[in-house]
Amino acid sequence: MTSPHLLTALEHFAVATGACSGVLAGSGKRVDLFGVLVLGLVTAFGGGTLRDVLLGAYPVVWVARPELLSTGLGAALVTFFAARHWEFPAGGLLVADAFGLALFTVLGARRAAEFAAAQGFALSPVAEIGFGVVTGVAGGVLRDALMREIPLVFRKDIYLYATAALAGAAVLILGRELGVPEQPRWLLASGTTLALRLAAIRWKLTLPLFRSRHEPPAAAG
Amino acid sequence: MTSPHLLTALEHFAVATGACSGVLAGSGKRVDLFGVLVLGLVTAFGGGTLRDVLLGAYPVVWVARPELLSTGLGAALVTFFAARHWEFPAGGLLVADAFGLALFTVLGARRAAEFAAAQGFALSPVAEIGFGVVTGVAGGVLRDALMREIPLVFRKDIYLYATAALAGAAVLILGRELGVPEQPRWLLASGTTLALRLAAIRWKLTLPLFRSRHEPPAAAG
Amino acid sequence: MTSPHLLTALEHFAVATGACSGVLAGSGKRVDLFGVLVLGLVTAFGGGTLRDVLLGAYPVVWVARPELLSTGLGAALVTFFAARHWEFPAGGLLVADAFGLALFTVLGARRAAEFAAAQGFALSPVAEIGFGVVTGVAGGVLRDALMREIPLVFRKDIYLYATAALAGAAVLILGRELGVPEQPRWLLASGTTLALRLAAIRWKLTLPLFRSRHEPPAAAG
Numbered sequence: 317m318t319s320p321h322l323l324t325a326l327e328h329f330a331v332a333t334g335a336c337s338g339v340l341a342g343s344g345k346r347v348d349l350f351g352v353l354v355l356g357l358v359t360a361f362g363g364g365t366l367r368d369v370l371l372g373a374y375p376v377v378w379v380a381r382p383e384l385l386s387t388g389l390g391a392a393l394v395t396f397f398a399a400r401h402w403e404f405p406a407g408g409l410l411v412a413d414a415f416g417l418a419l420f421t422v423l424g425a426r427r428a429a430e431f432a433a434a435q436g437f438a439l440s441p442v443a444e445i446g447f448g449v450v451t452g453v454a455g456g457v458l459r460d461a462l463m464r465e466i467p468l469v470f471r472k473d474i475y476l477y478a479t480a481a482l483a484g485a486a487v488l489i490l491g492r493e494l495g496v497p498e499q500p501r502w503l504l505a506s507g508t509t510l511a512l513r514l515a516a517i518r519w520k521l522t523l524p525l526f527r528s529r530h531e532p533p534a535a536a537g
Numbered sequence: 538m539t540s541p542h543l544l545t546a547l548e549h550f551a552v553a554t555g556a557c558s559g560v561l562a563g564s565g566k567r568v569d570l571f572g573v574l575v576l577g578l579v580t581a582f583g584g585g586t587l588r589d590v591l592l593g594a595y596p597v598v599w600v601a602r603p604e605l606l607s608t609g610l611g612a613a614l615v616t617f618f619a620a621r622h623w624e625f626p627a628g629g630l631l632v633a634d635a636f637g638l639a640l641f642t643v644l645g646a647r648r649a650a651e652f653a654a655a656q657g658f659a660l661s662p663v664a665e666i667g668f669g670v671v672t673g674v675a676g677g678v679l680r681d682a683l684m685r686e687i688p689l690v691f692r693k694d695i696y697l698y699a700t701a702a703l704a705g706a707a708v709l710i711l712g713r714e715l716g717v718p719e720q721p722r723w724l725l726a727s728g729t730t731l732a733l734r735l736a737a738i739r740w741k742l743t744l745p746l747f748r749s750r751h752e753p754p755a756a757a758g
Numbered sequence: 759m760t761s762p763h764l765l766t767a768l769e770h771f772a773v774a775t776g777a778c779s780g781v782l783a784g785s786g787k788r789v790d791l792f793g794v795l796v797l798g799l800v801t802a803f804g805g806g807t808l809r810d811v812l813l814g815a816y817p818v819v820w821v822a823r824p825e826l827l828s829t830g831l832g833a834a835l836v837t838f839f840a841a842r843h844w845e846f847p848a849g850g851l852l853v854a855d856a857f858g859l860a861l862f863t864v865l866g867a868r869r870a871a872e873f874a875a876a877q878g879f880a881l882s883p884v885a886e887i888g889f890g891v892v893t894g895v896a897g898g899v900l901r902d903a904l905m906r907e908i909p910l911v912f913r914k915d916i917y918l919y920a921t922a923a924l925a926g927a928a929v930l931i932l933g934r935e936l937g938v939p940e941q942p943r944w945l946l947a948s949g950t951t952l953a954l955r956l957a958a959i960r961w962k963l964t965l966p967l968f969r970s971r972h973e974p975p976a977a978a979g
Contacts, residue, residue: 343972348965350920365812370586372595374814375879382882389884399970437596440603442610461682461903478571523569528620530564591807593816658817661824663831682903699792744790749841751785 327423330416331384332391334360337413338459339395340404345463349396355459356392361385362455367424367447373431410517414480417452418509421481422502424451425488441489448485452509453478476516479523484509548644551637552605553612555581558634559680560616561625566684570617576680577613582606583676588645588668594652631738635701638673639730642702643723645672646709662710669706673730674699697737700744705730769865772858773826774833776802779855780901781837782846787905791838797901798834803827804897809866809889815873852959856922859894860951863923864944866893867930883931890927894951895920918958921965926951 338359342352361384364377378385398404425448432439439447456477488505496504515521559580563573582605585598599606619625646669653660660668677698709726717725736742780801784794803826806819820827837846867890874881881889898919930947938946957963 339968340970340972342968343970345968347968348921349968350924350965352968354920369590369811370597370600372593372597372814375874375877376812376814378888379812379874379879379881379885382880382885385882385884396968399968399972401971403971432596432600435596437600438603439600440606442606443600443603446599457683462899478575479569482571523571526560526563526566526568526570526573526617526620528561528564529622529624530561530620590811591818591821593814593818653817653821656817658821659824660821661827663827664821664824667820678904699796700790703792744792747781747784747787747789747791747794747838747841749782749785750843750845751782751841 326419327384328387329412330419331360331388333409333412333416334455335388335391336395336404337409338455339392340399340409341459341463343399352396353389353392355462356395357385357388358462359455359459360388360391362458363420363424363451363453364455366454366458367428367451370450371428371431371447373427411514414510414513414517417477417481417513418484418506420455421448421452421484421509422488422506424448425485425505426502427451444489445482445485448488449478449481452481452484476512476521476523480509480512480516483512547640548605549608550633551640552581552609554630554633554637555641555676556609556612557616557625558630559676560613561620561630562680562684564620573617574610574613576683577616578606578609579683580676580680581609581612583679584641584645584672584674585676587675587679588649588672591671592649592652592668594648632735635731635734635738638698638702638734639705639727641676642669642673642705642730643709643727645669646706646726647723648672665710666703666706669709670699670702673702673705697733697742697744701730701733701737704733768861770826770829771854772861773802773830775851775854775858776897777830777833778837778846779851780897781834782841782851783901783905785841794838795831795834797904798837799827799830800904801897801901802830802833804900805862805866805893805895806897808896808900809870809893812892813870813873813889815869853956856952856955856959859919859923859955860926860948862897863890863894863926863951864930864948866890867927867947868944869893886931887924887927890930891920891923894923894926916964918954918963918965922951922954922958925954 335356338356339352341359342355347355357378361378368374368376378388395404425444428444428447429439484505487508488501491501491504556577559577560573562580563576568576578599582599589595589597599609616625646665649665649668650660705726708729709722712722712725777798780798781794783801784797789797799820803820810816810818820830840846867886870886870889871881926947929950930943933943933946
């Protein structure tokens with residue numbers, strides 16, 4: 317039996333982790349306090365916001381749940397000041413980030429399924445997985461786009477980041493088809509994402525690179 | 538008399554073309570299987586998704602029509618594996634892409650007009666043209682933004698890409714004002730886009746470059 | 759007593775200013791007439807559009823108010839042709855831009871509050887400020903992202919651009935809590951943004967840069 321209080325606490329933790337990683341992404345760039353706060357909030361809420369906008373599920377997450385917004389803002393501010401004097405442990409951040417990825421992916425797929433059911437439209441399994449992956453990874457993609465970097469999910473050395481989200485969301489939906497009850501199913505799905513991501517970091521696992529006989533495209537596609 | 542089956546088949550073809558061009562855009566970049574699938578899906582569905590979100594027309598296209606999503610996913614997967622061994626004919630891709638541009642533009646403007654009519658709000662001709670152009674070109678713009686390139690539609694050497702979409706959408710709306718019946722109007726409009734784009738590729742036609750007495754803006758301009 | 763006609767006139771002025779600054783941002787880049795029009799419209803309407811999409815307030819601003827769209831399009835066209843022969847006064851543009859920032863921020867926060875009230879959901883003060891800031895600055899952020907530059911709001915040398923928006927929106931909401939009537943409150947809030955931004959340009963005021971003990975992040979976060 318999962319306590320709703322536990323789930324809420326985990327969400328706050330994942331939002332804080334996202335905000336923290338967003339702020340630290342501004343390290344070494346010429347950004348000021350405001351820019352860093354935006355980076356933190358975009359990383360923490362970008363995935364959930366894009367999911368809600370693509371679903372048409374209004375009000376979006378940070379409007380509907382102001383206490384999550386406060387957590388994100390507070391975590392970004394604390395990171396901004398703490399990072400001047402203190403170096404965050406890289407390993408701890410990676411694990412916290414993997415945890416956030418797993419939680420957001422499962423919660424995102426679940427929110428999409430519940431919203432579709434409430435609105436009375438069907439959601440294909442592929443779309444449902446897509447909403448999970450979007451919720452899990454879009455915050456980081458937006459952060460990278462704002463900082464003018466190739467989004468991490470497109471880079472080989474990210475070690476199964478988005479792929480771990482994909483696998484977790486797939487387990488979630490497969491489990492439902494097989495009649496696995498809700499809570500073991502959530503645990504299994506988020507455990508899949510978490511384990512894949514941590515194993516990929518540990519052993520530097522990657523998907524095969526795209527090898528193409530084409531030159532990078534010139535004029536039109 | 539247009540058969541709805543024919544229209545649906547054309548849509549699947551255009552989605553497959555978009556997914557294929559998105560995957561090939563990852564050639565020569567360090568992207569993996571997942572990144573390449575995302576590029577394919579974003580290129581195929583980015584325009585329609587942005588149109589639906591800007592309209593507030595929920596559920597968005599790839600949720601409402603899962604069979605199109607499957608086509609896009611399948612085409613991206615096939616391209617990923619085929620491109621290792623086989624070089625796609627550049628000329629054929631350009632023509633297929635021009636065809637997709639023409640179809641998406643006309644369908645996009647039409648969808649916006651129908652949705653506005655169903656919701657009971659007026660759509661200005663400029664906005665209607667805008668929805669057509671967004672549907673036609675936004676997939677490619679998003680693909681380029683994710684790959685950190687200046688979007689093709691902003692580059693001179695793209696040969697009237699967005700302009701062809703603009704002209705087709707304008708013909709569509711002008712034809713309606715003049716009382717041209719639906720089917721010849723669609724044919725005329727998509728024919729305009731297709732012909733303009735193909736002619737522009739053939740004879741390297743471009744719009745005049747922006748010539749300005751200004752330096753590239755510095756601080757806030 | 760603010761006349762609604764005056765407010766409308768100010769809005770048209772701010773849209774025209776945004777479109778003009780968007781077009782001029784294409785100076786020195788290889789963009790054509792179409793690209794420049796898109797840059798102008800994105801700069802003028804990006805903030806309001808993103809606000810409406812995040813709120814779920816449909817139809818979005820340029821659909822609901824076609825006369826504003828015409829103003830933006832006209833201003834972009836005029837700038838495109840005028841910039842070939844005439845150099846716009848940089849100081850005048852900066853002041854006009856600061857004015858647009860102030861107006862859009864206040865109108866954005868107000869629109870969000872009114873929409874939330876009409877829909878019957880609460881809007882936290884932080885979210886309300888966020889909608890004001892998004893309306894004020896997102897157009898420029900999108901313009902920069904399309905042109906592949908680090909968005910100006912993230913750069914130190916932008917002189918309190920987004921921070922001025924933040925302060926204005928905060929004044930607006932604080933004033934309401936303190937019971938200040940609408941019109942002095944709007945004037946005070948937009949005056950705060952305008953004064954801060956102009957003072958920051960004049961005396962080159964900036965927020966402190968983010969100083970971090972971290973290296974720019976490598977793999978994940």
